[in-house]
Amino acid sequence: MKKILLGLIAVVVIAIGGFFGFDLYTQRRITSAVEAVFDQVRAEGGTASHGRISFDLMQRTLTIGDIAVETGTQPPFRLKAATVMAYGVDRSDTSRFSAASLEARDVEIDATMGDRQAVALNYKVPQVTVKDFTGPTGVRQLRKSASLFDLYGFGLAYLAGVSASSITAPRLTGTVKTATTGADSMSGEYTYSNVVLDNIKGGKIASSKTDGAVFTFNSQPGGKPLKTTGELSNIVATDIDVGAMAAIFDPAKANDDRDYRVQGHVSAGPYIINATPGLNTRIDGVTIDDVRINPSRMQLPSLLAMIPPPGSPPPSPAQARELLDNIAGLYAGFSIGNAEMHGLSMEAPQAPQTQLKLSSMRFNFERGKIGELAVEGIDAHAPNGPFKVGRFALKALDVASFLRLSSQFAAQKPSAEQTLALFPLIEGVEIKGVTAPYKATGKPVNIDVLSLDWGQFVGTIPSKLRLIAKMAAPLDATDPQQQALVAAGIDRMAVDADLGAAWTETSRSFALEPVKLDVAGLLNASAKLTLGNVPREAFSVSAAEAMGAAAQIEAGATELVVHDLGVIDFAVAQFARTQNVGRDEARRAILDSIKAQGDAIGGGNPDATALVTAISQFIETPGQTLVIKLTPRAKAPALQLMQLLKTDPQSALAQFKIEASTGL
Numbered sequence: 310m311k312k313i314l315l316g317l318i319a320v321v322v323i324a325i326g327g328f329f330g331f332d333l334y335t336q337r338r339i340t341s342a343v344e345a346v347f348d349q350v351r352a353e354g355g356t357a358s359h360g361r362i363s364f365d366l367m368q369r370t371l372t373i374g375d376i377a378v379e380t381g382t383q384p385p386f387r388l389k390a391a392t393v394m395a396y397g398v399d400r401s402d403t404s405r406f407s408a409a410s411l412e413a414r415d416v417e418i419d420a421t422m423g424d425r426q427a428v429a430l431n432y433k434v435p436q437v438t439v440k441d442f443t444g445p446t447g448v449r450q451l452r453k454s455a456s457l458f459d460l461y462g463f464g465l466a467y468l469a470g471v472s473a474s475s476i477t478a479p480r481l482t483g484t485v486k487t488a489t490t491g492a493d494s495m496s497g498e499y500t501y502s503n504v505v506l507d508n509i510k511g512g513k514i515a516s517s518k519t520d521g522a523v524f525t526f527n528s529q530p531g532g533k534p535l536k537t538t539g540e541l542s543n544i545v546a547t548d549i550d551v552g553a554m555a556a557i558f559d560p561a562k563a564n565d566d567r568d569y570r571v572q573g574h575v576s577a578g579p580y581i582i583n584a585t586p587g588l589n590t591r592i593d594g595v596t597i598d599d600v601r602i603n604p605s606r607m608q609l610p611s612l613l614a615m616i617p618p619p620g621s622p623p624p625s626p627a628q629a630r631e632l633l634d635n636i637a638g639l640y641a642g643f644s645i646g647n648a649e650m651h652g653l654s655m656e657a658p659q660a661p662q663t664q665l666k667l668s669s670m671r672f673n674f675e676r677g678k679i680g681e682l683a684v685e686g687i688d689a690h691a692p693n694g695p696f697k698v699g700r701f702a703l704k705a706l707d708v709a710s711f712l713r714l715s716s717q718f719a720a721q722k723p724s725a726e727q728t729l730a731l732f733p734l735i736e737g738v739e740i741k742g743v744t745a746p747y748k749a750t751g752k753p754v755n756i757d758v759l760s761l762d763w764g765q766f767v768g769t770i771p772s773k774l775r776l777i778a779k780m781a782a783p784l785d786a787t788d789p790q791q792q793a794l795v796a797a798g799i800d801r802m803a804v805d806a807d808l809g810a811a812w813t814e815t816s817r818s819f820a821l822e823p824v825k826l827d828v829a830g831l832l833n834a835s836a837k838l839t840l841g842n843v844p845r846e847a848f849s850v851s852a853a854e855a856m857g858a859a860a861q862i863e864a865g866a867t868e869l870v871v872h873d874l875g876v877i878d879f880a881v882a883q884f885a886r887t888q889n890v891g892r893d894e895a896r897r898a899i900l901d902s903i904k905a906q907g908d909a910i911g912g913g914n915p916d917a918t919a920l921v922t923a924i925s926q927f928i929e930t931p932g933q934t935l936v937i938k939l940t941p942r943a944k945a946p947a948l949q950l951m952q953l954l955k956t957d958p959q960s961a962l963a964q965f966k967i968e969a970s971t972g973l
Contacts, residue, residue, distance in 0.1 A: 343373060346446070354381020364398075371395040371408075384421035391415035395442075406446050411439040431484045437476065444471035465555035469512035476506040497526030497537075512552030519544040539582040548573025553602065562604040568644065572600040579652075586659060593652025597645060603676070606642030633716035641677035641709040648672055665689045677709025693749055699742020704762065707734040726850045729769040737762035743780075752783035752801075765811070767848035772812035772819075779805045781829070796886075797879050803829035812843060818865070819843040831876040839865030840947060862947045864964075867939040877931050900925050914959065916967035923969035930971075938968040 347357040360375030376390040390413050397409025416434040444467075481504055486496040501522045508515035521542040528535050553569035556562045578594030624632060653667040668686025672679050687698035711734050717727065743756035757779040763771035781803035784791045794802070805827035812819045819840040827833040846858035878892075885895035907921030920937065927935040945964045953961040 347378075350378055350380065355379050355385070368396070369398045371398050387417075387419040389415075389417045404446060405443055407443040408439075409441060411437075411442045413437045429486050433482045434478050435480055437478045439473045439476050441474040442471065443473070465551055465558060468509070469552040469555050472510040473506075474508060476504075476509065478504040495526065495528040497524060499524035509551075512550065512555075514549040514551060515547065517544075517546040517549060535587060536585045537582065537587075538585075539580070541577055541580045543579075544575075544577045546572060546575045556604045557602055557607055559604070564605050566603060566605045568601045568603050570599065570601050572597070574598050575600075588655050588657050590653070590655045592650055595648075595650050597648045599644075599646025601644040601646075603642035603644075606676070607639050630716035633712050637677065637709040637712035637716075640712065643674065644676055645672075645674040648674070674708075677707065679703065679706040679708060682706060691746055694746035694751070694753075695744070696746070697742070697744045698740065700739065701741075702739040703735060704737035704739065705735060710734050726769070729850055732763065732769055732771060733766050736764055747783050748785060750783050750785060754780070754782040756780040767812075767845055769850060770848040772814075772848055774808075774810045776806065776808040778807075793883055794879075797882060799830055799879075803827075805829070805833075812848075814845065817841065817843050819862075820865075828874075828876070830874060831879060832871060832874050834869070834871045836870070837866070837868040839867070841865050841944075860946065860948055864941050864945045864947045864950050866941070867937075869937045870934065871927075872934045873927065873932055875931075877928055881928075896928065899928060903928070909959075914963055916965070917959070917962050920962075920967050920969040923971050926971045933971045936968075936970050936972075939965040940968075941965055 343359070343362055347359065350357040355378065357378045358375070359373050359377070361372075362374075363372045364370070365372075371394065373393045374391065376388070376393060378388045380386040392412075392414045394412045395406075395408040395410070396412075399407040413434075414436050416432075416437060418430075418432040420430045421428065479502070481501040482498065483500075484496070484498045487494050499522055501519050503518075503520040505518045506514050506516070507518075521540060522544065523540045524538065526537045528537070548570075550569065550571050553571040556565065556569050575597040576594065578592055580590075580592040580595065582588075582590040584590075649669060649671045651669040653665075653670070655665040666686070666688040667684060670682070670684045672682040674680070681702055681704055683700065683702040684698075685700045687696075687701065689696045711731070714727070714730055714734075717723070738759075738761050740756055740759040743754070743759075745754045745756075746752075747754045758777060759780065760775070760777040762775045763773060765771060765773035781801060783801050784795050784799065786792060786795045805825075807823050807825040808821075809823050810819070810821050821836065821838040824836040824838070825834070841863040843862050844858045846854050847862065849855045849858065881892055881896050881899065884899060885892045888895060888898070890898070903921060903925055907917065907924075923935060923937070927933045942964060950961055950964060953964075
């Protein structure tokens, strides 16, 4: 019995000794693995140190204290952490490090942006917790000449290779400060609260949530101090592809012309910005969907290398052109499926009457081009009263090409040809629901719709155009040019117009159709005009070439329809007032003048006589509709006809078959 008891004691002693022996062995293995990582930083020219390393075998808990790392890059990147603890460590796979939970306390990061150390960045995180972590044990080598750009790529590439069920940081504070002083100096601080990243796996993050961010920035634009404070709440992002983001920073992807989807959906708001002195701004919410990038088009390293630090002399025209061209490339490599901002309000405390409200702004962006930029619900104050816009839209805008063209204007004022090159960058403009004060009359100008589209470019000249306008404005009795209308009892003028023009290359024809004009209270009219044998060269930016081509253009069929809504009586009344005669006498005088001119022009042309007769009937009986059709009898050069109308109207009219009639 005693031998058995002694044997059991011996077994226990051996077991305990073995346990502590294994614990010590494991401790040394863990320490050796940690040291290998630190040695790698040192081997690359940096410095790395840590405090006590301990490993609890029973709890499988690793603790490292007082971590301090500084890379050998220029400028350097510094990382400090008071404590890093790993719970539930699993080293069954020596190429991967796994833990049920990681916790880092009092983490601090320092970095510098710019080769001349123009901007210093500092981040402080009191605590970071990572659940169900798995990541590589080795760290890829970082060049000694690595910039902050390379560090971002380094961090994103590493994050793309880890997995975790969540990463949380209750608080993150950052500071930024320029190395310069005076007018170019800037400093600020921002704090994020309750940052949570969920389901990190395969280089993707399922969602990111932040309760809010507050910031304060101090700057001196123009030598005047400016303090800006703000707050952004409820920041949520989903379907984040870290691997795709890393492609921007990877030199191996410089020729990769594929599109990478980096983010599915982002929403945030409200967003409040207050500037002292300046504007106070509030945005109720922002959403962004389907963000994509193209690494080969963005070329971030070369762009960042070109940005001069604060305090530098202005760039030369050549440098400005190169910078704008690189920025254009950045836009060309960026796409957004849809972006929307809603509930914008701005006001200046120093000028309470200066207010602006906006219901929403939406746009989509595809490789440097805005498909449509729409702003709705603008409400502002103008000096003479309120100003409102229901909708304003740019139907398309090529931002990248606009920047490239702007780079050509950096050295000199653009020529007319260069200015015309801007036309193809915009496809149209639309304005709806405008109410604006008219001078100091206390009455508004109203624009129901103003829509202008152009396209089908021949070089930089559009060969297709459409204008739709429906608007009304009060008349000003103090304006000499409007007094006659006011005297006739017309105190407001409304216009409804629809004008279209298009050139067809295959038939070499040009048509003005539709052409409709409605001047409320006076008349409405419509017209059709065609031109034949219009060559492509007629749209040349060269005046000489365009005039040479214009000589080939032939007159086509023309039709004009005018319905009198009061314009005849108005014209008669005006003539009577200027001649100091009665209206009946004024009308007879006008008719006699038309008949005399018709006899002089028409001669023996029965068509011209019919035209004069129809015009006379139109003036004689108010409320009539006048219809005039002109059809060329043979090919007639348009320029020659225009010149002939000035010198010999009778011969010019003889070139056409004329049909004229009136009817109620």
